[in-house]
Amino acid sequence: MKKNKPKYNTIIEAAVEVIAENGYHGSQVSKIAKKAGVADGTIYLYFKNKEDILVSVFEEKMGQFIEEIKAAITSKANANEKLLTLIEMHFEQLAANHHLAIVTQLELRQSNLGLRMQINRVLKPYLDVIDAVIEQGIGEGLYEASLNRRLVRQMIFGTLDEMVTNWVMKEEKYDLVAQAPDVHRLLIKALKS
């Protein structure tokens, strides 16, 4: 709606930086406004309230995140390759964006339940992408037809998410992207028919 207004994006970017630098609880609206170079009140012309800023941050950033992954896997031949690409892209994007990794893995999880519900809503399209890969793999005869789809999706997402969170909390001391082939091998072994 207001998303082509330039200040909307300015505020979103400011929010990511402020949250990454100050943590969830250290991110006052006034700090975000200052970083964005607008008055406190201006924030409320573009966002309903503080929670709306945070949801929007997640929407925008996860939207791009998911789009990148979607785009990257379309060209891949089969489910296995798609899954590898998905894993690589998942790791690469977060490894490439330190602020975003901190915000999505640590800071935004400190939010209340209402916000968490909305975050889950934003995450839904990503889970759908995973579901589609699984379904395709089964269709291709690569994965067992009897797989419990939800369970598999939770395993894949749960594993990747746990890996990234551990990596962020270990202060990104090791190479996350390098682990993509290993985890890919482990996962497709679990799935293969």
Add this chain to the structure above:
Amino acid sequence: MKKNKPKYNTIIEAAVEVIAENGYHGSQVSKIAKKAGVADGTIYLYFKNKEDILVSVFEEKMGQFIEEIKAAITSKANANEKLLTLIEMHFEQLAANHHLAIVTQLELRQSNLGLRMQINRVLKPYLDVIDAVIEQGIGEGLYEASLNRRLVRQMIFGTLDEMVTNWVMKEEKYDLVAQAPDVHRLLIKALKS
């Protein structure tokens, strides 16, 4: 130390209930005191501050949680059976304790980084149990010797945690424990040599 004082446990139990009912941010110290039937100030005879209550809740409850699992798997014959029992116990204990499930899966994650670090410390013994099972499985020739241990541990814990969290957020509408065999089958297939 203070742990055999009856009020210590009274307050811990009250805290679990209050947090489950009111959420992390809605749990004022005075509310916990009231539920525990003590004066506000009494809380501070047993806990350093509010955060200390929360860490202690997690320590006590996760301590029991882990002990139960440890005890249950010692009698099991091999790594596969131990893993199944671990999964079952993990699900059963949280399914049996609605309040605890909400507190551990949702509310305590809303805490700040300092508290999260302490929570990780408490979780460490559980991760050690998982590691031991993996190592035993490799020793028994059940699992590939070449497995990246950390990665496997993250897959197992990440999967279980994601499953429980989803189940709690779906308001525990389906049978979590019934999924133990499925997820066990999936995981050992990934690990088997």
Add this chain to the structure above:
Amino acid sequence: MKKNKPKYNTIIEAAVEVIAENGYHGSQVSKIAKKAGVADGTIYLYFKNKEDILVSVFEEKMGQFIEEIKAAITSKANANEKLLTLIEMHFEQLAANHHLAIVTQLELRQSNLGLRMQINRVLKPYLDVIDAVIEQGIGEGLYEASLNRRLVRQMIFGTLDEMVTNWVMKEEKYDLVAQAPDVHRLLIKALKS
């Protein structure tokens, strides 16, 4: 800086009244805000914290107090006349402002050491004025050249301060200003060469 903002002065005046009426420890920030006709939070737009209000009260009031005395003595012919005027002005200003007398002589002294240090800093210019009068008197040959300046200053200030404090604690039952000539005579007799 913020001193020409009207609310700054409104709060200062409210603080003097509230402290005089309720005592130092009975002067909650909310009480000062109410008397000033502003919200509690507004106080913190103009003052760093509660102590800052108190220091500022003293700064503003003592600043005026000292300026009045300075202005009054410039026109006086010699050190003796200056000293008389200083004593008269000291007494007159406090006698004329019941609230201020209570606040400076009784309430602000109940503050902690940090605040007391800052109060001393504010008082410094007054002590400098006294020093200048002494020095001038010596220059004019009125006072002994061998006087220990610090000691004389402490005698003058200590005497006046003790007199005012006694008068305030005796509920201002007698005429303070009327004692100026007597104390002046006593002091210059001690100093005269």
Add this chain to the structure above:
Amino acid sequence: MKKNKPKYNTIIEAAVEVIAENGYHGSQVSKIAKKAGVADGTIYLYFKNKEDILVSVFEEKMGQFIEEIKAAITSKANANEKLLTLIEMHFEQLAANHHLAIVTQLELRQSNLGLRMQINRVLKPYLDVIDAVIEQGIGEGLYEASLNRRLVRQMIFGTLDEMVTNWVMKEEKYDLVAQAPDVHRLLIKALKS
């Protein structure tokens, strides 16, 4: 009354130390009890409340302080010598007892008005001693008969008190006792007939 009970004095001494070390506001009843080696509740067998401890501290210590001065001046020949001794003793006693100096000059002044009134009551005998010296001096023809007694007493006490307070706040960096002859000379010059 309870003053010959050994714990009474133990608590008084503990209170002086605790106040000197921790400041007025850092001196909790429990801290005094701990230093005295008694239980918190025991304090209330000997003192009505916290204020009563502080008043008693002042009573006991000032009582001794005044007795020492009284004893020392009886043997002196005339008012001038008595005044010198009084000044010397005043300075010596506080210089010799670092804790007491801090407590009487700085910490106890941070108390509320009620306590300050009681402190004044305790101080009364000292002021009476000063009055007696003045009166004797006038009787001996040393001091002017026309002196305003209260004013002179306020000058003497105000000067000494201001000197000691300044010296304590300057962290006792210089020799207070050495100034006794100077201040004595200044004061008797003001008084002499």
Add this chain to the structure above:
DNA sequence: AATGAATGAGGGTTCATTCAT
């Protein structure tokens, strides 16, 4: 007499949100 666990009232400060300009 002595203990010390328990009590519970009280207040400075933050910060999301509003609204007059």
Add this chain to the structure above:
DNA sequence: GATGAATGAACCCTCATTCAT
């Protein structure tokens, strides 16, 4: 649209005092 001064609700913790033992 943009501003930013003003608002005021909300809460953790301390500590003097009590009283059952």
